[in-house]
Amino acid sequence: MAEHHTPTDDVIYDLVSVQYHALNGAQLYEKFKTDAEEHDDVKAFFQQCADDDAQRAQQCHELIGKLTGAARTS
Numbered sequence: 001m002a003e004h005h006t007p008t009d010d011v012i013y014d015l016v017s018v019q020y021h022a023l024n025g026a027q028l029y030e031k032f033k034t035d036a037e038e039h040d041d042v043k044a045f046f047q048q049c050a051d052d053d054a055q056r057a058q059q060c061h062e063l064i065g066k067l068t069g070a071a072r073t074s
Helices: 010-035 040-068
Strands: none
Touching: 010 040
């Protein structure tokens, strides 16, 4: 990751897309957990999916920062 990327690079777009879908999925899983109110095993599965997506979104955020230099201090 030595080279500097701009927000319009394909790799940045790809990471933003994955991040968006992960955050959207995490939000949807909250509704799914409500739908599975009487099924603890299903609710636990949806919670695991939400946790996985939240971690995925965070990792995308960190990678975007590294690639664009946003993580650098002035």
